[in-house]
Amino acid sequence: MAARQCCSHMSKVTFISAGKDEVSVVGIAGASIMQLATANGVPGIDAECGGSMSCATCHVYIEGAWLEAVGEPGEGEKVMLAFAEKPAHNSRLSCQILYTEVLNGITVHIPESQ
Numbered sequence: 619m620a621a622r623q624c625c626s627h628m629s630k631v632t633f634i635s636a637g638k639d640e641v642s643v644v645g646i647a648g649a650s651i652m653q654l655a656t657a658n659g660v661p662g663i664d665a666e667c668g669g670s671m672s673c674a675t676c677h678v679y680i681e682g683a684w685l686e687a688v689g690e691p692g693e694g695e696k697v698m699l700a701f702a703e704k705p706a707h708n709s710r711l712s713c714q715i716l717y718t719e720v721l722n723g724i725t726v727h728i729p730e731s732q
């Protein structure tokens with residue numbers, strides 16, 4: 619199924635840019651947050667490496683309430699995040715977060731540098 623702009627009763631993921639532009643997309647189980655962004659043309663998620671955890675251009679900040687549901691980054695992800703601009707405690711690589719219903723409603727913030 620192709621991802622598309624969503625309405626309120628669907629599972630969704632919201633991206634907020636540094637300029638506070640907000641876009642919500644349909645969450646599809648098994649797709650990464652990065653894939654949901656790129657499939658919907660969300661600006662600021664370039665995902666240059668295509669999700670192989672070697673570019674950090676899919677860096678996002680997870681909104682506080684969602685940190686626990688998302689969980690800790692893996693070791694390789696931590697290493698890569700060190701190359702991201704302005705990494706923070708809630709930094710994650712969006713290509714490493716697989717969407718499931720547990721994340722329905724999640725909000726992530728796109729770094730200013732992207």
Ligand code: FES
Nearest residue numbers: 669671673674713
């Ligand atoms: S898309 Fe390259 S690290 Fe995530």
